[in-house]
Amino acid sequence: MGSMQAIADWFKWLAGAHGINVSIAYDAFDRARFLTGLSTTVWLSVACIVLSILVGLVGAWLQGARSPLVRAAVAGFVQFFRNTPPLVQLAFFYFAVSAALPMVTDQFGARVPLVNNVGWAVISFSLFAGAFNIEIFRSGIEAVPQATTEAAEALGYTRLQSYIYVVFPLAFRICLPALGNNLVNLVKTTTLAYAIGVPELLYAAAQVWSETFNVREMMVVLLLTYVAIVAVLVWFMQRWERRLRIPGYNA
Amino acid sequence: MSHELGAPIVVIDAIEKRFGALVVLRDISLTVRRGECVCVIGPSGSGKSTLLRAINALVPVSKGSIRVDGIEVNDPDLDKLALRRKVGIVFQQYNLFPHKTALENVMMAPLHVLKQPKDEVEARARRLLAKVRLSDKEGAYPGELSGGQQQRVAIARSLAMNPTLMLFDEVTAALDPETKKEVLVTIRELAAEGMTCMLVTHEMGFAAEVADHIYFTDGGTIVEHGPPAEFFKNARHERTRAFLDQVL
Amino acid sequence: MKTGQTDLPVLLPSRPPATPGEWGLSDASAVFGSRKVLAALVAFAVLSVAVAEAADANARPGILATVLKWTPLIATGFLFNLAVSVASMAVGTVAGVMLGLGQISIFRPVRGISWAATQFFRNSPWLVLLFFAMFLLPFEMKIGGVTVALPAWFKAIIGLALPVMANVAEIVRGGIRSIPVGQWESAESLAFTRFQTLWRIILPQAVKRMIPPWMNLYAILTMATTLISVVGIQDAMTLTRGALVAEARTDLYLPLYAMLLLLFFVYCYPIARLTQALERRFAVRI
Numbered sequence: 001m002g003s004m005q006a007i008a009d010w011f012k013w014l015a016g017a018h019g020i021n022v023s024i025a026y027d028a029f030d031r032a033r034f035l036t037g038l039s040t041t042v043w044l045s046v047a048c049i050v051l052s053i054l055v056g057l058v059g060a061w062l063q064g065a066r067s068p069l070v071r072a073a074v075a076g077f078v079q080f081f082r083n084t085p086p087l088v089q090l091a092f093f094y095f096a097v098s099a100a101l102p103m104v105t106d107q108f109g110a111r112v113p114l115v116n117n118v119g120w121a122v123i124s125f126s127l128f129a130g131a132f133n134i135e136i137f138r139s140g141i142e143a144v145p146q147a148t149t150e151a152a153e154a155l156g157y158t159r160l161q162s163y164i165y166v167v168f169p170l171a172f173r174i175c176l177p178a179l180g181n182n183l184v185n186l187v188k189t190t191t192l193a194y195a196i197g198v199p200e201l202l203y204a205a206a207q208v209w210s211e212t213f214n215v216r217e218m219m220v221v222l223l224l225t226y227v228a229i230v231a232v233l234v235w236f237m238q239r240w241e242r243r244l245r246i247p248g249y250n251a
Numbered sequence: 252m253s254h255e256l257g258a259p260i261v262v263i264d265a266i267e268k269r270f271g272a273l274v275v276l277r278d279i280s281l282t283v284r285r286g287e288c289v290c291v292i293g294p295s296g297s298g299k300s301t302l303l304r305a306i307n308a309l310v311p312v313s314k315g316s317i318r319v320d321g322i323e324v325n326d327p328d329l330d331k332l333a334l335r336r337k338v339g340i341v342f343q344q345y346n347l348f349p350h351k352t353a354l355e356n357v358m359m360a361p362l363h364v365l366k367q368p369k370d371e372v373e374a375r376a377r378r379l380l381a382k383v384r385l386s387d388k389e390g391a392y393p394g395e396l397s398g399g400q401q402q403r404v405a406i407a408r409s410l411a412m413n414p415t416l417m418l419f420d421e422v423t424a425a426l427d428p429e430t431k432k433e434v435l436v437t438i439r440e441l442a443a444e445g446m447t448c449m450l451v452t453h454e455m456g457f458a459a460e461v462a463d464h465i466y467f468t469d470g471g472t473i474v475e476h477g478p479p480a481e482f483f484k485n486a487r488h489e490r491t492r493a494f495l496d497q498v499l
Numbered sequence: 500m501k502t503g504q505t506d507l508p509v510l511l512p513s514r515p516p517a518t519p520g521e522w523g524l525s526d527a528s529a530v531f532g533s534r535k536v537l538a539a540l541v542a543f544a545v546l547s548v549a550v551a552e553a554a555d556a557n558a559r560p561g562i563l564a565t566v567l568k569w570t571p572l573i574a575t576g577f578l579f580n581l582a583v584s585v586a587s588m589a590v591g592t593v594a595g596v597m598l599g600l601g602q603i604s605i606f607r608p609v610r611g612i613s614w615a616a617t618q619f620f621r622n623s624p625w626l627v628l629l630f631f632a633m634f635l636l637p638f639e640m641k642i643g644g645v646t647v648a649l650p651a652w653f654k655a656i657i658g659l660a661l662p663v664m665a666n667v668a669e670i671v672r673g674g675i676r677s678i679p680v681g682q683w684e685s686a687e688s689l690a691f692t693r694f695q696t697l698w699r700i701i702l703p704q705a706v707k708r709m710i711p712p713w714m715n716l717y718a719i720l721t722m723a724t725t726l727i728s729v730v731g732i733q734d735a736m737t738l739t740r741g742a743l744v745a746e747a748r749t750d751l752y753l754p755l756y757a758m759l760l761l762l763f764f765v766y767c768y769p770i771a772r773l774t775q776a777l778e779r780r781f782a783v784r785i
Contacts, residue, residue: 080543083767084760085722087729088736092760095743096752151346154307155360155412156335165363169350188624195729202627215634223623223631230622246350248394 021214022221030208037204038225044121044200045187045229051126052186053179056133063138074134081131087192089128094120094196121193129186136182140175141167173244180237184230191226201225257285260416260447261306266315266325268301268471275301276312277471283416283449288442290450290458290479293468294494299451302468303418306449307338320415332364339409340418343425345401347393353380353404354389357411365412372411379407383437399430403437410441417441419450455498459483467491547757566754569742573755576735577762580724583656583734587724588717591660595667602672605693613668620665625723632658633730655727663720670712674705711778718770722763735759 011025023030062074081089094117103111115123144167152162194202202222209218261283268276275298283289291299304310306317308324308331317324320337347356357376361367380386383403393401402422409417419438423431435457442448442461452458458465459479466476467486475488483499486492601613620628632654639648678701686696728736739759743751 076543079768079771080760080764083718083722083771084763085725085736087722087725088756088759088763091736091740092753092756096756099749099752147342147344147346148348150309151342151348154309154335154340155408156332156364157360158332161363165359166348170348173350184622188622191624191626192726194626202624202630206630219627219631219635222627223619226624226627227619227622246394247392248396249349249392 020217021212022217023208023212023214024218024221027212030212033204033208034201034221037199037201040199040204041187041190041201041229044118044125044190044193044198045233047122048125048129048186048190049183051122052129052133052183055126055130056137059130059134060137060141063134064141078131078134081128082135086125086128086189087195090121090124090192090196093124117193117196117198121190121196121198125186125189125192128189129182132182132185133179136175136178137171139178140171143174144170173241173246176237176241176244180234180241183237184233187229187233188226259283260285260287260320261449262316262318263306264316264318266305266312266317268298268305268310269313275471276305279315279468279471279473281466281473281476283447285415285447286445287463288448288450288461289464289466290452290462291466291468292452292455292458292494293474297468298471299468300420303340303420303449303451306416307340307418308334309340336365336412337415338418339412339414339416340420341402341405341409341422343421345393345398345405345425347401347405347408349393352390352392353385353396353400356393356404357408360408361411376407376411379410380404382410382440383407384433397430398426399433402426402430402434406434406437406441416447416449419448419452421451421453423452423454453498455483455495467494469494544757544761547753562750562754565746565748565751566758569739569746569755570758573735573738573742573759574762576733576738577759580727580734581721581766583652583659583724583727584717584721586656587659587663588720590656591663591720592667592713594660594664596671598664598668599671599675600697602668603675617665617668617672620661621669623662625659625662626726626729628661629655629658629726629730632661651730651732652727655730655732658730659720659723659726662723663716666716667713670709670716671705673712674709675701677708678704707781711774711781714770714774714777718767718774721767721770725763735762 008026011022015021015023015026024034025031059074059078062070065071065074098113098115098120101114104114106112148170149162149167152166157165190200191202193200194206197203205218205222209215212218259282261281263279263281266276266279267274279298279302281289291302293299301310305312306319306324308329312325315325319334322334322337323329324334347353348359351359354373354376357379358369358372361372361375362369377386377389380389383406385400385403385407388396388400388404391400393404396404406417406422422438423434426434431454435454438448438450439457439461450458450462462479464476465479465482467474467482467488467490469490474490475486476482482491483495486495598613598617601609602617604610604613633651636649636654636657639646641647675697682700682704683696686700691700725734725736728734728740736759739755743755
């Protein structure tokens, strides 16, 4: 506790003596606001990561469907979300789709939209990143040599069994680097939620700097925080890759 | 090798295989009896591998009949699982599952396909790896094994399904002479134990030694066949002699 | 006969294929015929208008007519987005090439600083970098004795150029590194200087591989230009919102935003197709 206080005091001195005002280091209110933003960003990122991977898996599976209609629908979905701005996608969902949906009554009796801004951010970003994940998973599945699946078939595996025990485990390992890349981008994309008033990290930082007038300091803190979040994700993905690495390959 | 030859296991009757306009197999008929070891030889591109794959329904044939131990393979309602429990196949490129250890590779199909109890499967897998002399490599991944070792794991993996018939598709073609021998020894032992085998091979010496019957194919048809002693000494057809002159 | 593939390549290509670019995906999704995508596109547009028309029973001026009324204005805004994208791409590419070459410099400090700058700007969110430029660049600058005002749009161009720079740096570095070491060695043995080797031997080969990811990056940048609306610069997005405020009709939200999405799609999708086509072509003859 003592050392925490000492750090806070030092930053207070820094602000007074040199005008470098890292208010979140000593001001409890600013810090709480910033930390809430941080936790919102982390929560938002995790939710979107999980959902986007689900979208990717389902989409990749549907791309192998027999019906050409289903395959065309998936292709259209992928191309659409990959080739339009995520910010406009977000606005499309939050303003347009939301307006087309019915309102519901909340527990206080107020009329509220069916899905709130946080909900739309999660949906929008998950679909956006999911479209990329579909492509990543598909190319991973295609990279598994046909000879390997043929061996499974010759041992009596059904198509589903061969997917579960042979194709997916291999395809997933092939996908991991590209997936990691996409998830890093997803985390960065969560900042767009600022535009619809989701109190994530950027939003919280903007609140702090507009009241404390320390844009310069908060900007540095903000950038470093994002770089740190990305670093953690990259570290995690690399550890995962190492764990899944097969001895004798890819030394 | 001469055993008491049993009932026919494979009966192929006038099959034909086309890829578009290309005829890969033309009017092929042959019989393999229980305990027999049959070798198919011939120049590259003569349809040998396609023939083996057709027996295991990995390649559908266009015409004719293939019966394996009573199962008609050229049948749209074929029960593939039933067929593949009877027929094991070993490929030129081993095709082991790279993310599983040698032991796991051998155990996978009996566990997932036959749904046999794990301890039973594991005990049998260990015995099979011992049989192919790889007891010390149970925990190794395919990428850590030599080609010959991988190929022997692949043989053990097929044997784990207790097949009535083993197909070997140029299993030594990708191996260097040293490791080739290990694999050939394993196959010879299997044949000696009375396993019904069908081999596609370029190893003429080995074919002469291990086969009960030799088929020579060229251009998608069987040019001639006979017991090895006869076949190698006095081939009747010009094409056969030309081929043998080239490889011997 | 079947050509047996080894199991080995299964796990070898752990590097994302050839594109060190922002989204890292170079895979050719070109299996889909463009006609299918086009059909889906038209279906989407028709559906948006249809849903809006259906929701609007007591039709005031028709939805379609209203959308058409605002289209020229929003299209003008879109042209501004494109202008910003071209300017940012130019600035970012020049800076990025220098940063990328800095990463292969033989001077350790230059290499270290270039690497750190690349990583920093590559891993920061675009929107935050845009804020960074908007707030921290001065509103005027003294060049020589002349004071030049820095308008908001200029800062926005710089703000978007920062992540572009970092991504271009990665593309350049990746492209150069994709050329086999043997090329460097044989050039050196022929007494080329380092600069000559780079300029005459390495870059001409590497540029071909850099073009697809660079184009991919441009498409991403074009889509990212909408971010300038968040920092208060008038673009297609701002004008769309303005049109919606002016009309004050909720039934217009769906079709107008759909139109904005389509504007970007119509511009970015052909770029994506072209990128894939080039990738495939370059991939064949390495």
